[in-house]
Amino acid sequence: MPELPEVEAVRRALQPVMQDARFTSVMTRRADLRFPFPDRFAARLEGQMVTRLERRGKHLIARLSSGDVLLMHLGMSGSFRVDPPLDDRSADTSGDRAADGRHDHVIFRMSSGVTITFNDPRRFGSMDLISGEQLSRHATLGGLGPEPLDDAFDAAVLARACAGKKTSLKATLSDQRVVAGLGNIYVCEALHRARLSPKRRAWTMATRAGAPRDAARRLAAAIKHVLNEAIARSLAWQQGATAVAADAASFPNRFRVYDREGARCLRKGCDGRIRRIVQSGRSTFYCPVCQR
DNA sequence: CATGCCCCCTGCACGC
DNA sequence: TGCGTGCAGGGGGCAT
Numbered sequence: 265m266p267e268l269p270e271v272e273a274v275r276r277a278l279q280p281v282m283q284d285a286r287f288t289s290v291m292t293r294r295a296d297l298r299f300p301f302p303d304r305f306a307a308r309l310e311g312q313m314v315t316r317l318e319r320r321g322k323h324l325i326a327r328l329s330s331g332d333v334l335l336m337h338l339g340m341s342g343s344f345r346v347d348p349p350l351d352d353r354s355a356d357t358s359g360d361r362a363a364d365g366r367h368d369h370v371i372f373r374m375s376s377g378v379t380i381t382f383n384d385p386r387r388f389g390s391m392d393l394i395s396g397e398q399l400s401r402h403a404t405l406g407g408l409g410p411e412p413l414d415d416a417f418d419a420a421v422l423a424r425a426c427a428g429k430k431t432s433l434k435a436t437l438s439d440q441r442v443v444a445g446l447g448n449i450y451v452c453e454a455l456h457r458a459r460l461s462p463k464r465r466a467w468t469m470a471t472r473a474g475a476p477r478d479a480a481r482r483l484a485a486a487i488k489h490v491l492n493e494a495i496a497r498s499l500a501w502q503q504g505a506t507a508v509a510a511d512a513a514s515f516p517n518r519f520r521v522y523d524r525e526g527a528r529c530l531r532k533g534c535d536g537r538i539r540r541i542v543q544s545g546r547s548t549f550y551c552p553v554c555q556r
Numbered sequence: 557c558a559t560g561c562c563c564c565c566t567g568c569a570c571g572c
Numbered sequence: 573t574g575c576g577t578g579c580a581g582g583g584g585g586c587a588t
Contacts (some may be wrong), residue, residue: 265581298564298583322582340581341566367566386565388582404583431559440583448581545561546581 266338268322268412268445269494274344275319277502278380281346282326286313286375293369298339298390308332308393309372321408321444325399333399339388349377408444412487417443419476419484422469426480429466433483434543436466443487449522450490452549456521456531457486461555462548463541494518521549529554 266274290306302308313329326334345368370382370391382389399405409425410417425442426433436442437451446454455462460479469480476484497518520530525540529551536553 267582337582339565339583385567386581388565390583429558435559438582544559547579 267447273498341386342384342389419481426466426469434462458482
């Protein structure tokens with residue numbers, strides 16, 4: 265389930281092979297992912313150079329020399345695979361890669377000779393091609409909240425976003441309009457690190473007498489911490505893998521609460537056990553002892 | 557507007 | 573061993 269850290273790791277892996285390279289050929293192997301590919305998708309990409317590969321929340325944004333913008337989303341199961349030019353490949357390519365080509369939906373051949381393949385079993389991912397003009401008033405991207413790793417995102421910003429919100433902290437942090445890029449896993453992790461209950465009402469983070477409460481400070485810091493840590497881990501893992509992986513949950517033992525129902529809380533001095541509840545139809549993992 | 561819920565889809569962990 | 577069932581979740585859309 266790629267969230268911000270995994271998408272950022274994918275961006276960094278793709279950047280050297282995509283940026284400043286042209287699309288030599290583009291092949292889609294079905295008519296849609298989450299929604300249909302736009303008209304003339306391949307034709308509009310071919311011959312264009314990627315001038316920048318950016319990330320916003322969980323979205324990948326490739327700016328093209330034509331002025332168009334290629335928007336990519338990994339959904340829940342999307343990943344990219346980078347294959348070197350044919351004559352550079354070793355004879356034995358069996359083994360390490362997710363060899364199932366059944367879900368290879370898009371194949372980019374770049375002017376550098378590399379092939380970039382988008383694989384997505386569940387097809388919750390998407391690709392869209394829009395003009396730069398459309399990008400500036402894109403409903404979803406335009407509505408995204410701040411980037412949590414930017415300096416501009418701090419306790420005061422978070423507190424302001426929480427002001428007046430009657431919903432839970434879990435639902436609030438999962439809302440991409442509040443802060444961009446968090447998903448189920450890192451919301452759980454950040455709340456645990458900040459010692460805040462996922463059930464707590466969001467408005468309790470709001471400023472008091474103009475200053476952010478301690479809880480808001482802890483939460484903003486915890487969000488940054490868990491994301492930075494996860495990015496480092498994703499990058500480290502990538503080094504040893506052929507696939508540009510995007511499945512956070514496939515890393516064993518990397519979470520302190522997520523998917524640890526019934527296990528001991530890992531906070532030093534806490535003897536709680538991790539509980540699983542359902543909020544907005546999704547699993548929440550937390551420690552009822554140290555998270556208040 | 558805010559909020560909650562359903563749905564899309566497939567792989568996988570279960571239970572029998 | 574094989575089959576059925578239910579669950580996982582990002583985000584868009586819709587009902588309340």
